[in-house]
Amino acid sequence: MTTTHPPRTGGGEPRPLRTPSESVRLPASDRFAAESRAPAVDPDRWPDVAHVPGDRLRGRVARQLARHAFARAPIRVTTPEGPLPSAGGPEAPLLELHRPADFYRRLAAGGLIGFGESRMAGDWSAPEPVRLLTALAECYDDLIPRPLQPLRHVTLPRRPRRLRNTRSGARRNIAHHYDLSNDLFALFLDETMTYSAGLFEGRTGGGQAELADAQRRKTDRLLDLVGVGENTRVLEIGTGWGETAVRAARRGARVTSVTLSREQRDLARLRAQEAGVAERTDIRLADYREVTGRYDAVISVEMVEAVGERYWPVYFTALDRLTAPGGRIGLQSITMDHATMRASRGSHTWMHKYIFPGGLIPSVEAIEEQLRLRTALRITDRRALGGDYAETLRIWRETFDAAHEQVAALGFDAVFRAMWSFYLAYCEAGFRSGTIDVEQIVMERD
Structure with a gap:
């Protein structure tokens, strides 16, 4: 396993590098509770937490x-x-x-x-x-x-310019989150290694096995909606760890998948090889802005949130440019209320500072506006999955919290573990309260 880490960015930003796990040994449940209340804070790594x-x-x-x-x-x-x-x-x-x-x-x-x-x-x-x-x-x-x-919104901190998703900035922002460690994500994701909302169809209350079925159901529904089958030319923007690319290739499609995460690319290539579909997949370390050609189906699952408002015109223009006439796009996106998005779009939040630098959750209205102004694409199908995402996050959070010793063994300190547990709980609460939602949106090119 190789691991890359974001550089120290200054200005009080975190640098969540690994350290040896703590030497104090308590019973597991007591140790987790004690860490939660009084973690040892490294001031070099977490300056604004220590101060x-x-x-x-x-x-x-x-x-x-x-x-x-x-x-x-x-x-x-x-x-x-x-x-x-x-x-x-x-x-x-x-x-x-x-x-x-x-x-x-x-x-x-x-x-x-x-x-x-x-x-x-x-x-x-x-x-x-x-x-x-x-x-x-x-x-x-x-x-x-x-x-x-x-x-409220006037007094919120403004987002630093360095978090903009220029080509170099996007690579840096993606590395901050996705290149932490494949082993870390494997500790709480299900066997499909899918890091997006599953589709439970009412089958809630279970654990990892149920989540794996929900993830396959979600992926297959999206592939069905965009018509992926034998010899379909498929482009995936945002590879994840390869589950969608592998499932599309198993249908006989020819898949090009792009990611900015080296860790994800390497594991996705390995999974395609193990599945016997490596010859039908081309998994690249590339920016969506660098992709050329025309595809019958374009799939992008929970990637648009990382694009940033400044680059939405570029992103949606790229979708239009890369989709063949008569082709379809399957977009899965977290969404928020349009008025809330407009009021907070320039704000610098805890999520930007520690989890996802440079992103902005769009509203459905914002997506529709981009399509109307810049593309020949039209929305033909929508389905909201907010309750399914809450259930997905519940399983991730409970699995992550139960694996705190394994996370420590990977070298992630107590502050990181508290941060990550809070992040998962924060997102789950967002979906349960209706503050945010997630939708599968299908578009067609006239």
Whole structure:
């Protein structure tokens, strides 16, 4: 296994390199809980997690705003000094503030970025993080005093220019996430190594085997919708770890698949070889902007979110250019409400800083606008899968949390493990609350 890591970017950005796992040995469940509350923070790797902002005045203001929110949220809040007034009953999800002063000061300095960093630092925890985050998301508009609500998006940090998805920037942004380690992803993904929403068709409540079936069902549905069969010329933008390319090639298609992740390319090529379809697949390390030719079917699963608004015209123009007349495109994309997208599109969030640099979740309206203005493509089929993504994320999160010792053995430290668990819970809550959705969208070229 080879592993590449993002370079240190400065400006307080993280550098999640590997370190030896901690030497203190506790029972597994106790050790995971202890890590969650007080992880050892390397200040070189996690500068903004190790450093607690020092502005006490702003911290006191944040304390008042947070307590205003707690009093209206359907949650319970405890501190070392006792419970705080909140709107939740005895069965409401619990927020445990272990270091309230640090929590408030991080909120004051970074807003929701500070909220996530506070979780990474162990300032707070939750026995049921998804329930907690879902409850907060569902009442988000009521948490801020009404006179201050118009200032929410104005005061959010702006996205750094270095995160733009130029050709070099896109490679760097993709490497930040996808080139962490194939072994890391293998610990929580199912056997298909598919990192996108499955299609459960109501078969929920199971585990990895059920998820693998859901992923195959999702992929086969998309291949059916774009008419992949014998000798179909298929282009895949965003390879993942090769499941879609292999399943298309098994149908007799000739598949070209492009990715910016070396780790994904190498494993996808190996999987195609093991499946006996290597001669029907061409898996390349390439930017979608570099692809030429015409294809009967173009498939892009949860890749458009990483393109960035500035490059949507280039991306959708490329889809149009690369699709043969009469051809079809199968696009699976996470989506959000159009007004929310417009209000937050320039903001720098915790997700940008630590998980997916440079991306923006589009709205369906934004996709339709790009098609109308720049292409000869039209939407012919749509299906929302938000509930299926919530179930997918539940299985990923539970599997990841159960594998914390194996993640540590790979060299990822306690802050990374807290960050990744929070990321999975945060996304699951987004789908459960309806804040975000995911759709399979089929387009045809007139």
